[in-house]
Amino acid sequence: MSISRRKAGEDAEVIVVGAGPAGSTAATYLARAGLDVLLLEKSTFPREKVCGDGLTPRGVKQLIDLGIDTREQAGWLHNRGLRVVGGGVTLELDWPDLASFPPYGVVRPRQDFDEMLARTAQRAGARLLENTTVNSAITDATGRVIGVNAKAGPDKVPVTYKAPLILACDGVSARLALSVGLEKIDKRPMGVAVRRYYESPRSKDDYLESHLELWDRSDPDNPVLLPGYGWIFGMGDGTINAGLGILSTSKAFGTTDYRKLMRSWLDGTPEEWGLREHNAKGKIGGAALPMGFNRTPHYTPGLLLVGDAGGMVNPFNGEGIGYAMESARIAAEIVVQAMARAEGPARERALEGYPVAMREALGSYYRLGNIFSKLIGNPTVMRTATKYGLPRKTLMKLVLKLLAGLYDQRDGDAFDRVITAATRMAPSV
Template identity: 65%
Template sequence: MSAHHHERTPRGARFDQSADVLVVGAGPAGSTAATYLARAGLDVLVLEKAEFPREKVCGDGLTPRAVKQLIDLGVDTRPEAGWLHNKGLRVVGGGTSVELPWPELTSFPPYGLVRPRRDFDEMLADHAVAAGARIAYRTAVTGALTDERTGRVVGVEARGPEREPVTYRAQLVIACDGVGARTALSRGIAKRDDRPLGVAVRRYYTSPRSTDDFLETHLEVSDGSRLLPGYGWVFGMGDGTANVGLGILSQSNAGSGNYRTMLRDWCASMPPEWGFTEENAVNDIGGAALPMGFNRTPVYADGLLLVGDAGGMVNSFNGEGIAYAMQSAALAAATVVQALARPEGPARERALQGYPAAVRAELASYYRLGNRFAHALRHPWLVRTTARYGLPRRRLMAFLLKLLANLHDDRDGDASDRLFEVLLRLTPALSEAPPSATRSHRHAKPSVAGRDAA
């Protein structure tokens, strides 16, 4: 279907443009979904509110789980292609530090990566365009468009580059619009309060810590009086700067200003030779929420799929979101390709229910475990005990790394992989929305199935 012509629907509404599938947002979730959809021969149009390249507040760190997604997508991850490679995670706490190499696994590569999101997101968006997707930049979606007769999502409303109102039509809409989740909110799909929410802040500093072949995390972060549930990071960017930040499980009594102060104070407690000072700061402190553990459900209802941060898919063990944005995007794209090959109606709908089912199969047990972990982290003794007694025990820490970064082999793994599997099995899977909730939209309360999960 071609762009730039006006169409009329049976209901008489005018559409400025149409596509088979609309993707809202060109972050890692949106560009990944668009790439797979375009490769399958679908006409996919991505609507992105920003002009690229653009900054995205992030730690810029990728674990082997994210690297696997990049490799699946056909992205060149060699150092020659502009990536800074790392070998593992350095964990600092309790007066010691331990370097934990990424595990040797069948399912994941043995290296992680660092790349500024400014580059990373542009590269992925270009990858989607090279695969045949179209992207409209400076186009901000204001809400989903609902067919009043059927209650289904049939497109989106947006504002174009000159702030002019524009409408787009498609058979399906994939919301990849990040933590703000404008599209889902316009359908009344609200954030769940029974799932953990984190907050993260970061800043770049010119620093001798710029080159490091380990991602470094610090377990003990305090606000001056008490230990906080979260961690600090120092990720060398390889360009003379380091990305320094804090990720903390959200406390109701701390506003974003407090988190900025916490980061400043934490930087001041670091060795002076690292240079995390105001003079060396490259930018202002930026922060955003980390929507964790499926905190927005249902992830599919009435023609709208939620992917990545829009579906609250950040890992509550470690605050990592890029790998899961890409993984859920791949699952959503595969589902959509199958669905659109079926006639409209119940058969197609059945295929679309495959998306929540696939997300559940791949992630629900782990996320449920993570949500429990996030809950337990609120007890400072746990962090203290881990730092003091856990860090010196390498085998325990190697297992914790697998657990925290969700890296294990589910077949033919070693003893720690089997222990990981046992933990997953002991944690009954979270359930997503029951089918009945998928018919409701606006004003409807999202499902609370699996409410006990967090």
């Protein structure tokens, strides 16, 4: 039996705000380590989340680390690689064979995925309170975050919850971080992505498919190749998830009608794929993608930013689930160490290790990603890369490793060594 470290007036040892991939993963690790965790979630499960529903092997590794059974028998749809379409060519690139990551990606609707992770946290011992919307942080006289203000239940009853540590896992809205003045860093890239489900004969697919040519034809005399890509992910159940994501680094960002762009892209796909209005299921949903550590510092006294709340989306490819889980695992490790120390400077020293650990894990790689996103924001660079890069399969294998963060940092092949060297040379964001 563990002896609680909770002091009078505290509701938990750690409060986790938001039960998406970041929050549920952090809550699971923390509860497994014996901490008393309160997990606050504004919605009720199962609930929809606008997403592409795809995980590369990098994301699958996080599921495996968490002890989730990712075999197909357990309901996961596996894929063996990425199909890239563009520049007049179609390339099938298998996920690389690596020591660090499994050789398969997965697809699973977030409606089901997020509930599964939230239940995993509950089984580990975290106390999940659904229908609880956190509005702001409570701070003490020194500015340290010591709790949260929330509205609970259908009647939105005002409540407060206190704990020595709070994890902000509330996604791109980052309401908690904003309440203590942590604004996003505008010079770091953002993305916007939209998606919709369609009934389609392409539902069973061994590859995640990405379309690299997204043209903005709003001015017919001057079509612009946008920095981003469209995806078609077979869901295995008779439907596909189709969507597109665009980077903030192009002039078209903010002025593009993404829903219109999506319809015009899909109208250009073969009729037999079924990606037409009459096969659509539900509406087009969209959200922003906070990339390249666009909200820092990741630790301010009492508050850790995890997942989208800390801008953890990969600026190379827009992938965020695996990185939300990765940052959650790192945050949980740090919090467990911190909570084993007495309150005060020793505990703070451990907590200040969180931004350092995040920079070590992803800082240089994201720095390169932020540069990459600026470069492809220039239509000429984007056009040249698509035209000359895509037809070269060997080059594209390197590009896949770089864009999906799939390389071995130790004992890798020549490509892995090139990427590792490049990330070592880049200063961290």
